[in-house]
Amino acid sequence: TRTVMTVVMSFLIGCIFYNVAETDFSEFINVQSTFGALLMALLANVFSTALPSLTAFPEERPVFLREYSTNHYSVVAYFASRLTMELTVTAVQVSVSSMITYLLVGFSAKYGIFWAGLYCMACASTALGVLVGCAVENPNVAVEFLPAIFMPQILFAGFFVLPELIPDWLIWIRYICPLTHGVSIVLAAEFDGRCDGIDGPNFCDQVLDHVVVDTV
Secondary structure: OOOHHHHHHHHHHHHHHHOOOOOOOOOOHHHHHHHHHHHHHHHHHHHHHHHHHHHHHHHHHHHHHHHOOOOOOHHHHHHHHHHHHHHHHHHHHHHHHHHHHHHOOOOOOOOHHHHHHHHHHHHHHHHHHHHHHHHHOOHHHHHHHHHHHHHHHHHHOOOOOOOOOOOOOOOOHHHHHHHHHHHHHHHHHHHOOOOOOOOOHHHHHHHHHHOOOOOO
């Protein structure tokens, strides 16, 4: 199910944003469209990896407690095996998603950096999903926590509101949100130096400056 949904969503994003990253970046609308394609590719991987991990442990909790109580394995062994499996499945899922969107959208970023940015974000999202899943007993309750996990990240990542407009007493939250750093990685890989040599305003640098991406 995860593989099929990953392929479907990746093709949908790729078809909607088909070759937008290969258009003329002297026009702001093309830069904006490429920016949107990057965000959608990132968010698609975040949600598609977080949701399964969010409900996995609550569903397995009765089996885990029974087998742990009979000394079949330790807590460390259980989570080591789950971590290994999640890292492997996530790597496959991100590889499929990133390859489809990368080729269809026509990103200019190095594929290795693009893949690494998506994979790190997917791993961070999986970790948050497991954390919340371990704190509740019911899978339905775990799903209810999904907006509470990701809405703050979306709000503080900097692509809906300029970071400089966020109140000072809230801005620190931005730096502990994994999505902030994932967005910075993929934006820097795609836009840094992309508009050099183009006559007129440098829209690539404007995007990076607005989201406060450090390309040094």
